[in-house]
Amino acid sequence: MTGQNFIQPLFTVDNVLFSIENNILNVLLVRRAATPFSGSWSLPGGFIDVALDANVQTAAMRKLQQKTGLTPGYLEQLEVFSGKERDPRGYSVSLAFYALVPFTTVASNIASVSQARWWPVSQLAQLTLAFDHQEIIAKAHHRLQQKALYSMLPVFCLPTEFTVGQLKGVIEAIIGKEIQRKSLMRRIEASDMFTPTEQKVASGGRQAQLYQLKPGVDITHFNRNMGA
Amino acid sequence: MTGQNFIQPLFTVDNVLFSIENNILNVLLVRRAATPFSGSWSLPGGFIDVALDANVQTAAMRKLQQKTGLTPGYLEQLEVFSGKERDPRGYSVSLAFYALVPFTTVASNIASVSQARWWPVSQLAQLTLAFDHQEIIAKAHHRLQQKALYSMLPVFCLPTEFTVGQLKGVIEAIIGKEIQRKSLMRRIEASDMFTPTEQKVASGGRQAQLYQLKPGVDITHFNRNMGA
DNA sequence: GAAATAGTGTCTTTGAGACACTATATG
DNA sequence: CATATAGTGTCTCAAAGACACTATTTC
Numbered sequence: 001m002t003g004q005n006f007i008q009p010l011f012t013v014d015n016v017l018f019s020i021e022n023n024i025l026n027v028l029l030v031r032r033a034a035t036p037f038s039g040s041w042s043l044p045g046g047f048i049d050v051a052l053d054a055n056v057q058t059a060a061m062r063k064l065q066q067k068t069g070l071t072p073g074y075l076e077q078l079e080v081f082s083g084k085e086r087d088p089r090g091y092s093v094s095l096a097f098y099a100l101v102p103f104t105t106v107a108s109n110i111a112s113v114s115q116a117r118w119w120p121v122s123q124l125a126q127l128t129l130a131f132d133h134q135e136i137i138a139k140a141h142h143r144l145q146q147k148a149l150y151s152m153l154p155v156f157c158l159p160t161e162f163t164v165g166q167l168k169g170v171i172e173a174i175i176g177k178e179i180q181r182k183s184l185m186r187r188i189e190a191s192d193m194f195t196p197t198e199q200k201v202a203s204g205g206r207q208a209q210l211y212q213l214k215p216g217v218d219i220t221h222f223n224r225n226m227g228a
Numbered sequence: 229m230t231g232q233n234f235i236q237p238l239f240t241v242d243n244v245l246f247s248i249e250n251n252i253l254n255v256l257l258v259r260r261a262a263t264p265f266s267g268s269w270s271l272p273g274g275f276i277d278v279a280l281d282a283n284v285q286t287a288a289m290r291k292l293q294q295k296t297g298l299t300p301g302y303l304e305q306l307e308v309f310s311g312k313e314r315d316p317r318g319y320s321v322s323l324a325f326y327a328l329v330p331f332t333t334v335a336s337n338i339a340s341v342s343q344a345r346w347w348p349v350s351q352l353a354q355l356t357l358a359f360d361h362q363e364i365i366a367k368a369h370h371r372l373q374q375k376a377l378y379s380m381l382p383v384f385c386l387p388t389e390f391t392v393g394q395l396k397g398v399i400e401a402i403i404g405k406e407i408q409r410k411s412l413m414r415r416i417e418a419s420d421m422f423t424p425t426e427q428k429v430a431s432g433g434r435q436a437q438l439y440q441l442k443p444g445v446d447i448t449h450f451n452r453n454m455g456a
Numbered sequence: 457g458a459a460a461t462a463g464t465g466t467c468t469t470t471g472a473g474a475c476a477c478t479a480t481a482t483g
Numbered sequence: 484c485a486t487a488t489a490g491t492g493t494c495t496c497a498a499a500g501a502c503a504c505t506a507t508t509t510c
Contacts, residue, residue, distance in 0.1 A: 007278050011239050011321060050235050050319040056310040077307055080323050082284040091278040093239060095308050095323075149451070165461070183499055185463075190498090205461025206507035223377070224471090224498065225451035393488075411472055413490075418471090433488025434480035452471065452498090 009082070009091040013060045014045035014133070016098040016140035017072060019118065020157045023169040026118040027137055028106065029129070030067050033114065036088045037130035043137070044068050044116070045094070060097045067114045068106060072099035074156035078140050086132045094131075098140040100156035148174045149225040152191055155213065161197055163208035164188065171227075179227045191220035237310070237319040241288045242273030242361070244326040244368035245300060247346065248385045251397045254346040255365055256334065257357070258295050261342065264316045265358035271365070272296055272344070273322070288325045295342045296334060300327035302384035306368050314360045322359075326368040328384035376402045377453040380419055383441065389425055391436035392416065399455075407455045419448035 017028040029041040044067035045060070053059035057075060065071055078096040086092055106116045119127065121141060124134065147153045154170045155162070168184050188194055188211070195214055200207035245256040257269040272295035273288070281287035285303060293299055306324040314320055334344045347355070349369060352362065375381045382398045383390070396412050416422055416439070423442055428435035 006275075008236055008239055009276060009278055011236055047234075048237060048321075050237055050312070054311060056308050056321060079305055080284050080308065083282060084278070093276075093284060093323075095321075164463085180500055180502090181463080182465095182501085186498075200462095202508075203461055204509075205459080206463075208462060222498090223453035223456045226499065228451045392490085408473055408475090409490080410474085410492095414471075428489095430481075431488055432482075433486080434490080436489060450471090454472065 007091075009093045010047075010087070010089070012045055012047055012092065012094045013056060013063060014043040014081075014094050014096045014136060015060055015064050015075075016043060016078065016096060016137050017064060017068065017070065017101060018098065018121075018140075018144060018157065018174075019101050019103045020170050020173045021103040021118065023173045025121045025141075025173045026103070027121055027124065028068055028070070028116060029119055029127075031115040032130055040130040041119070041127055042130035043096075043133045044114070056095055057097075060095075060099075064099065068116045070101050070104065070106070072101045072156070074100040074153065078136070078143060081132055081136055094136075096136045096140065098144060100144075100153065102157060102159045145175050149228050150223070151221045152187070152193055152219045155193075155219075161199075161210045161212050163201060163203065163210060165203060165208055175227055177227050183226055187220075187222065187226070190222075193217045193220055235319075237321045238275075238315070238317070240273055240275055240320065240322045241284060241291060242271040242309075242322050242324045242364060243288055243292050243303075244271060244306065244324060244365050245292060245296065245298065245329060246326065246349075246368075246372060246385065246402075247329050247331040248398050248401045249331040249346065251401045253349045253369075253401045254331070255349055255352065256296055256298070256344060257347050257355075259343040260358055268358040269347070269355055270358035271324075271361050272342070284323055285325075288323075288327075292327065296344045298329050298332065298334070300329045300384070302328040302381065306364070306371060309360055309364055322364075324364045324368065326372060328372075328381065330385060330387045373403050377456050378451070379449045380415070380421055380447045383421075383447075389427075389438045389440050391429060391431065391438060393431060393436055403455055405455050411454055415448075415450065415454070418450075421445045421448055 019026050028044065030044045032038055032040050032042045044064055046063050048056065048059040053062060061075060075097055078098050080093060080095050082093040084091050106118065124137060148171050154174055155167060157170045158166055164185060168179065168181060172178055193214055194211040197210040197212055199210050201210055247254050256272065258272045260266050260268050260270045272292055274291045276284065276287040281290060289303060303325055306326050308321060308323050310321040312319050334346065352365060376399055382402055383395060385398045386394055392413060396407065396409060400406055421442055422439040425438040425440055427438050429438055
């Protein structure tokens with residue numbers, strides 16, 4: 001009646017998991033086992049399981065754990081990528097998420113985990129990824145960069161206790177630009193998100209104060225961009 | 229093998245179409261003809277047609293035209309709403325869009341168009357909408373408010389030629405707060421998005437300069453929020 | 457002490473807020 | 484003329500940038 005064609009497109013979720021090692025922004029990719037693009041590096045994702053997944057977020061989280069063994073501290077919807085051309089099997093709709101974790105080496109020797117590894121974002125151009133995953137990563141990176149300018153999101157790339165210097169390094173790795181230490185300190189103060197711990201930690205010079213997230217706080221959004 | 233349950237959820241698109249009449253923010257709702265929630269007001273949307281829709285954006289646009297006869301000047305993905313509970317027919321996944329148009333009365337007497345009308349956002353609390361459409365509208369409104377603080381998005385609620393006063397009214401209707409005329413003028417200047425036309429228009433006092441969008445410009449994003 | 461990193465003091469710069477003032481229209 | 488809306492001039496204010504200076508630490 002409305003011209004509705006009852007063929008439903010294939011619906012999947014994909015995750016762009018970011019982390020920072022040594023002040024370099026990395027994305028986690030897994031090697032595809034199945035066709036199409038068998039053997040190519042790709043984003044960890046897959047089909048939703050209506051029996052297991054309460055909603056799309058939990059589906060994304062489950063796929064991440066299943067394929068990488070990691071549980072991100074932050075996970076957010078990015079965008080839907082769709083069309084007839086992006087998957088040779090036919091019309092497909094993929095909801096992409098992006099996520100942040102403190103860096104951990106991926107135990108890709110564990111049998112239950114797919115072959116997985118971190119790739120520096122700057123090296124991705126040399127890889128041929130499955131589907132439109134290059135484009136998805138580019139969009140995720142851009143969104144993350146924007147949010148890093150006006151929010152404290154980058155803390156999710158750090159362990160529970162961290163120093164201002166580490167946070168500065170992480171933000172700079174994300175936005176690809178240096179920021180002022182002073183400006184960051186002002187934001188840490190103004191956000192009221194963190195408490196200094198009892199300890200300080202060696203750094204090559206004067207010892208650095210450790211901070212941790214106050215329990216149950218929301219990530220602060222500022223109404224001005226920094227470093228832009 | 230991975231526990232994949234091959235039942236695919238129902239995938240739909242929904243649109244939150246905003247417009248401003250008389251400095252009041254409105255959302256377009258259509259009356260549902262089919263079950264469930266038959267007779268309830270709901271967001272214009274529906275199933276994707278893999279034969280007609282190149283991607284989800286065009287599906288959303290098609291549904292808007294089909295159900296309301298309107299073609300928005302701006303359309304953006306909002307978020308996916310999903311779960312077992314939101315649709316009594318079972319697990320569903322809906323991609324919500326939000327869109328902006330200059331205000332036009334909806335010709336709901338035209339046979340090909342569903343029964344449709346504008347509702348002031350401030351009156352929605354009194355209505356019982358289908359599905360989780362209240363929540364979707366709330367999220368769309370919030371996103372629109374945020375973007376209105378740091379971008380020129382609200383121009384898409386105006387006709388091609390408009391005055392600064394009209395733009396001010398539209399922004400204020402969206403964010404629910406007065407802004408400084410001066411600040412807006414500075415942004416119009418700085419954005420370099422507009423050209424003054426030859427004409428001025430009556431306003432009750434001194435005549436107002438008309439502006440129009442320069443062809444092919446992108447909407448400027450500022451790195452500071454206004455009115456916040 | 458030299459070098460390295462942490463943290464502060466403070467001046468500059470950018471852009472928004474406030475608001476008075478001018479300009480031009482109508483009745 | 485009074486009143487209304489358009490548009491400008493300019494001071495204040497908030498927060499980021501720049502950058503020198505102090506504070507600790509290791510070697």
